[in-house]
Amino acid sequence: MTDWIRPTSLAEAVDARRDHPDYLVLAGGTDVMVGAIDRPAPIGVIDIFGLPELCVCEHDDEGRLRLGAGMSYAHLLGDARVAAAAPALVESAREIGALQIQARGTLGGNLGTCSPVGDTLPVLLALDAEIELRGPDGTRWLPVDDFCTGYRTTALAADELIVSVRLPVDSSSREQVWRKVGTRRAQSISKVMLCASTHRRDDGRLADVRIGLGAIAARPLRARATEAVLEGALPDGPLAARAAQAVLNDIAPIDDVRSRADYRRATTARLIRRWVLHLAQTSTTTNTGS
Amino acid sequence: MKLRFRLNDEDKELDVEPFRRLLDVLREDLHLTGSKEGCGEGECGACTVLIDGAPVNSCLVPVAQLDGHDIRTIEGLARQGTDGEVLLDEVQQALVSFGGTQCGICTPGIALCASAALTREPNADRARLRELLAGNLCRCTGYQLIIDALVDAASTRRGNSKR
Ligand SMILES: Cc1cc2nc3c(=O)[nH]c(=O)nc-3n(C[C@H](O)[C@H](O)[C@H](O)COP(=O)(O)OP(=O)(O)OC[C@H]3O[C@@H](n4cnc5c(N)ncnc54)[C@H](O)[C@@H]3O)c2cc1C
Ligand code: FES
Ligand code: FES
Numbered sequence: 250m251t252d253w254i255r256p257t258s259l260a261e262a263v264d265a266r267r268d269h270p271d272y273l274v275l276a277g278g279t280d281v282m283v284g285a286i287d288r289p290a291p292i293g294v295i296d297i298f299g300l301p302e303l304c305v306c307e308h309d310d311e312g313r314l315r316l317g318a319g320m321s322y323a324h325l326l327g328d329a330r331v332a333a334a335a336p337a338l339v340e341s342a343r344e345i346g347a348l349q350i351q352a353r354g355t356l357g358g359n360l361g362t363c364s365p366v367g368d369t370l371p372v373l374l375a376l377d378a379e380i381e382l383r384g385p386d387g388t389r390w391l392p393v394d395d396f397c398t399g400y401r402t403t404a405l406a407a408d409e410l411i412v413s414v415r416l417p418v419d420s421s422s423r424e425q426v427w428r429k430v431g432t433r434r435a436q437s438i439s440k441v442m443l444c445a446s447t448h449r450r451d452d453g454r455l456a457d458v459r460i461g462l463g464a465i466a467a468r469p470l471r472a473r474a475t476e477a478v479l480e481g482a483l484p485d486g487p488l489a490a491r492a493a494q495a496v497l498n499d500i501a502p503i504d505d506v507r508s509r510a511d512y513r514r515a516t517t518a519r520l521i522r523r524w525v526l527h528l529a530q531t532s533t534t535t536n537t538g539s
Numbered sequence: 540m541k542l543r544f545r546l547n548d549e550d551k552e553l554d555v556e557p558f559r560r561l562l563d564v565l566r567e568d569l570h571l572t573g574s575k576e577g578c579g580e581g582e583c584g585a586c587t588v589l590i591d592g593a594p595v596n597s598c599l600v601p602v603a604q605l606d607g608h609d610i611r612t613i614e615g616l617a618r619q620g621t622d623g624e625v626l627l628d629e630v631q632q633a634l635v636s637f638g639g640t641q642c643g644i645c646t647p648g649i650a651l652c653a654s655a656a657l658t659r660e661p662n663a664d665r666a667r668l669r670e671l672l673a674g675n676l677c678r679c680t681g682y683q684l685i686i687d688a689l690v691d692a693a694s695t696r697r698g699n700s701k702r
Contacts, residue, residue: 282599290558347674352593435673
């Protein structure tokens with residue numbers, strides 16, 4: 250019979266993980282339970298769903314919003330602090346699964362699976378989020394870009410837990426956009442997704458541009474070549490075209506059951522172009538250069 | 540593993556293999572066969588039950604996660620009147636009146652999901668109801684009569700709560 254551990258505190262959970270690195274860490278189960286009936290039951294489970302310390306959402310002393318890994322999508326959708334700091338994260342959560350999945354699926358589970366189609370990951374990339382990991386030796390923080398290491402692989406060690414996600418203080422002042430392309434709005438796995446964020450300088454030029462993309466490579470990634478084209482530039486039509494060209498060097502899509510590589514390339518380029526055109530249209534500075 | 544939980548307003552104790560799916564325990568051990576298996580993968584909502592009032596897919600929940608929680612299945616959605624008569628939930632009554640069901644496989648999940656959604660969002664309109672029910676697939680009806688029924692149930696409930 251599967252050994253079932255239900256820790257009542259984070260400290261207990263960390264101890265259980267140290268003692269049983271071979272046990273399954275279970276949150277809402279919306280990833281691990283898919284197809285589980287066709288596999289042997291795990292020898293043990295560390296059940297962290299609803300653990301109070303993993304469900305906190307609070308600002309730290311420096312004003313950074315810290316979101317517990319155990320927060321469900323329903324949780325995220327109902328929290329005004331998340332809406333203020335990370336509207337793009339709320340938008341992504343709204344389109345994940347449907348009510349039933351949103352009630353169980355958690356932020357930590359999306360990170361733990363680290364699928365190329367994990368919807369929150371491009372958002373966390375575009376917001377410079379950091380991930381809090383805790384093990385027997387204490388806590389470490391990793392930029393989300395370093396946390397995702399490849400196709401469904403992460404930097405999480407066998408004796409560590411994902412504890413929280415931290416957003417930089419400046420996330421609420423970033424203009425954020427979230428776009429998911431799929432077959433229908435609910436219950437659909439993305440063909441392409443984009444989250445982008447930027448600041449604008451007083452002269453209207455873009456600053457600290459961050460672009461997270463999903464479903465276009467083995468792992469969610471930052472579009473660094475595109476970011477370099479946009480950084481310090483004034484958004485206008487020609488810039489949109491150059492950025493849309495640059496993004497083709499950032500991605501490596503494949504053909505699969507959900508879409509084709511050429512569709513993904515064309516769609517990613519279009520999403521980038523539309524975002525930059527949107528920035529041009531909403532610019533408060535008159536752009537005399539184009 | 541020994542579990543204690545509330546099931547349809549009654550206290551339950553159960554000794555089960557903890558990793559079994561809630562759906563299987565309901566159907567096979569407790570003989571509550573109202574919850575259906577459509578896909579077994581969280582996509583279709585036919586297995587929907589309410590845990591602490593929230594709709595979830597029972598095909599994705601290992602039964603051990605029920606411990607200490609409150610579960611409602613379709614068998615527990617209708618209430619008993621004072622004379623022992625069955626009082627259907629407004630959503631159930633509307634599904635009957637509008638003919639919002641054919642083979643019936645999706646119906647228990649739709650009734651539970653809609654009933655819970657309307658408790659939380661009594662003012663949900665037709666468009667919002669479609670969104671709230673997006674995780675419940677129906678292969679028979681084409682949805683129109685289901686949504687018509689839910690719109691009607693929403694207004695019945697609002698009327699009842701004013702009285
Ligand atoms: C029908 C359906 C629709 C879906 N739609 C979407 C969608 O639109 N977009 C999307 O991105 N995903 C979607 N998913 C996938 C899934 O719901 C999400 O990835 C969800 O966030 C997983 O969270 P969970 O808590 O259920 O994870 P679980 O299944 O419990 O765990 C997932 C993995 O993370 C690990 N883990 C979880 N928490 C921790 C922690 N705190 N520390 C260490 N490891 C941990 C687990 O060990 C496991 O490896 C869908 C799934 C289904 C079944
Ligand atoms: S059987 Fe559970 S969602 Fe389809
Ligand atoms: S009535 Fe047959 S699936 Fe809906």
